Amino acid sequence: MPSLRNISPVALVGLLWLAGCRQDMQDQPRFKPLARSDFYPDQRASRPLVAGTVARGDLRDDTYFYTGKVGDTPGDVMPFPVTQPVLERGRERFNIYCAPCHSRLGDGNGMIPSRGFARKPPSYHIERLRKAPLGYFFDVMTNGFGAMPDYSAQIPPKDRWTIVAYIRALQLSQNASAKDVPQGQAIPSAPAKFRGVPGGAVLPEPVAPTVEGEKGDEPR
Numbered sequence: 001m002p003s004l005r006n007i008s009p010v011a012l013v014g015l016l017w018l019a020g021c022r023q024d025m026q027d028q029p030r031f032k033p034l035a036r037s038d039f040y041p042d043q044r045a046s047r048p049l050v051a052g053t054v055a056r057g058d059l060r061d062d063t064y065f066y067t068g069k070v071g072d073t074p075g076d077v078m079p080f081p082v083t084q085p086v087l088e089r090g091r092e093r094f095n096i097y098c099a100p101c102h103s104r105l106g107d108g109n110g111m112i113p114s115r116g117f118a119r120k121p122p123s124y125h126i127e128r129l130r131k132a133p134l135g136y137f138f139d140v141m142t143n144g145f146g147a148m149p150d151y152s153a154q155i156p157p158k159d160r161w162t163i164v165a166y167i168r169a170l171q172l173s174q175n176a177s178a179k180d181v182p183q184g185q186a187i188p189s190a191p192a193k194f195r196g197v198p199g200g201a202v203l204p205e206p207v208a209p210t211v212e213g214e215k216g217d218e219p220r
Helices: 009-019 063-067 084-097 134-143 157-175
Strands: 194-196 202-204
Touching (some): 084 157, 134 157
Antiparallel strands (some): 194 202
């Protein structure tokens, strides 16, 4: 058996290092979530957050943006300007999360109630919801209402507000009249006129030529 004199200092240091290395380092002492621990007086391994702790990106200093309420009352203003991209985003999110029950028109005749769901949602076009403040719709999406669950986990706050803006656009689209068009602004398309016997074959009335000439002519 070789004596320690024949072992190089480097090898000796290596032996001492290996002796101090345990094979169960992966099993080092730790707490499992929600497990019992005798280390703390309340025996809870999962500790409560330190008072005043705020998660990154979750400060929520704008109370109205995250609740839709001023105090305990739903507000009736948007927390940011309503632009075309905002409405387009709201329509996209509405068609994904809301239309299955409320339908794309917002009349409550979506696919789910049409297939037999017991609680049909109300139409957005009834008088009560047409007069409801914007914050009401945000609050319902955040906390749920009746048979409708909350969608706070699926839809972030800003997208909930874009949906609110689109719901208002839907309500206006189904209840607007000519007097709602600003003075001096032409209605984009006049309703089509038809000739013939109602219930039979009908043809659209020809449109009078404009100053640019008839269809197919070069503008004058």
